[in-house]
Structure formats: C-alpha cells, structure tokens
Amino acid sequence: MRQRIGILGGTFNPIHYGHLAAAEEVGGRLRLDRVLFIPSYLPPHKAEEKIPSAAHRTAMVLLAIAGNPRFSLSEIEINRGGRSYTVDTIEELRSLYPGAKLFFLTGVDSFLEIRTWHQWERLLGLCAFVVLSRPGYRFSDLLIIDFMQKAAKDIIALDNGEVDQVEIEAGKAHFYLEMISHYEISSTDIRNRVREGLSIKYLLPEPVEHYIITNELYA
Numbered sequence: 703m704r705q706r707i708g709i710l711g712g713t714f715n716p717i718h719y720g721h722l723a724a725a726e727e728v729g730g731r732l733r734l735d736r737v738l739f740i741p742s743y744l745p746p747h748k749a750e751e752k753i754p755s756a757a758h759r760t761a762m763v764l765l766a767i768a769g770n771p772r773f774s775l776s777e778i779e780i781n782r783g784g785r786s787y788t789v790d791t792i793e794e795l796r797s798l799y800p801g802a803k804l805f806f807l808t809g810v811d812s813f814l815e816i817r818t819w820h821q822w823e824r825l826l827g828l829c830a831f832v833v834l835s836r837p838g839y840r841f842s843d844l845l846i847i848d849f850m851q852k853a854a855k856d857i858i859a860l861d862n863g864e865v866d867q868v869e870i871e872a873g874k875a876h877f878y879l880e881m882i883s884h885y886e887i888s889s890t891d892i893r894n895r896v897r898e899g900l901s902i903k904y905l906l907p908e909p910v911e912h913y914i915i916t917n918e919l920y921a
C-alpha cells in the first residue's frame with residue numbers, strides 16, 4: 703500500500719491544540735500513516751514584528767508532538783532557509799518519499815489565500831489538499847475561487863452540517879474539504895494573552911507553555 707503522508711506547515715508561533723487536534727482528527731479520517739509538522743523558516747505572508755527563531759519554534763513543535771508516534775517534525779523549510787514556499791517543500795518531499803501519497807493540510811483561512819501562493823497552479827497538481835474548517839470561517843467563502851464553484855451545492859451542505867467531507871477533483875488537483883471539531887485557538891491570540899499577562903493554560907500542551915515562560919517568548 704502507498705504510504706499516506708499528511709503535511710502541516712505553519713509558523714507554529716507557537717504550536718497549539720488547534721493544530722494538534724486538527725491533525726489527529728483528519729489523520730484518522732483520511733487514514734494517514736503519519737503527519738509531518740513543518741515549521742516555516744520565513745513565512746511568505748507574515749510581516750510579523752519579531753518572530754522567535756526557528757530553533758525556538760522547532761523546540762516547541764517537538765515538545766508538543768512527543769508521545770504521538772504518528773506525528774513527526776520535518777526541518778526541511780528551516781534547512782532550506784529563505785522564504786518558505788510550499789511548492790518547494792512539496793517538490794522536496796516528493797523526491798524524499800517517492801511513491802507516497804502526500805496530503806497538504808491547511809486551515810480554510812490560509813487556503814482562502816491560495817491564489818497568492820508562489821506558483822499556486824503548479825502546486826495544486828503536486829499533492830492532494832485537505833482544507834480544514836476553522837471557527838470564524840465558512841467553506842462557502844471558497845466559492846470566490848473558480849475551481850470550487852462546481853461543488854457549490856456540496857460546499858453549502860458542508861457549512862450547514864449536512865455532510866462532514868466534500869471531495870473535489872479538478873484536473874490534476876484533488877481537494878478534501880473537512881468539517882472538523884472546532885478549537886477556537888490561534889497563535890495570535892496566545893501571543894496577545896502572554897503580552898497581557900493572561901493565562902494560556904489549556905490552549906497548548908503544558909511543556910510548550912513552560913517553554914514560553916522559561917524563554918520569555920512574547921513577553
């Protein structure tokens with residue numbers, strides 16, 4: 703059987719339960735053998751004040767995924783350096799895992815920007831895309847993207863909770879839209895909470911919370 707590999711890219715600034723729960727849920731649903739967590743070196747879309755070093759963000763990912771044998775860290779974007787373009791990452795993974803079926807996982811918030819991604823049309827033909835629901839976003843927002851329009855009815859049914867998955871094939875591209883359990887957690891909110899001296903307990907794994915405090919991140 704072809705190995706099925708999920709890929710979750712992100713700034714992971716910091717990693718939180720929203721990422722972990724989404725990867726676990728969809729990993730089960732799509733029978734993924736493993737999920738690679740790939741911290742970006744320089745996120746192309748984030749002109750953030752000051753992002754903690756790749757070493758800090760990687761350390762937090764490692765603490766968060768310890769204990770889940772299906773989750774692993776990949777440092778390919780960090781080792782490559784420069785701006786982290788998904789298209790380069792997927793090409794590299796395709797040669798690292800020849801014969802595997804690759805699934806790129808992304809929240810619907812990020813996927814809405816797909817047409818701004820580097821070489822996005824080529825990218826869509828390189829692996830399957832798994833678009834995850836996220837509180838505050840609707841799948842029907844994707845209908846502004848023309849290749850989503852042929853599935854309009856199904857996408858509306860997904861938002862209405864009548865189905866929990868819509869699969870779309872469009873030429874070489876393959877999409878799975880997945881309604882998953884919602885965790886109203888974002889890294890932005892966690893950073894703001896730390897800055898304001900508020901608790902971040904139960905938003906991310908405890909070792910990550912301790913790491914943030916010990917290293918005075920976001921303070």
Ligand code: ATP
Binds near residue numbers: 713715811837888890
């Ligand atoms: P930030 O607020 O800094 O943008 P974030 O919480 O969105 O952080 P990212 O590192 O940007 O985290 O996210 C990596 C990927 O995980 C993106 O595709 C994003 O859409 C997805 N993701 C993040 N949080 C959730 C969540 N709570 N539910 C579903 N998907 C999520």
Ligand code: MG
């Ligand atoms: Mg984000």
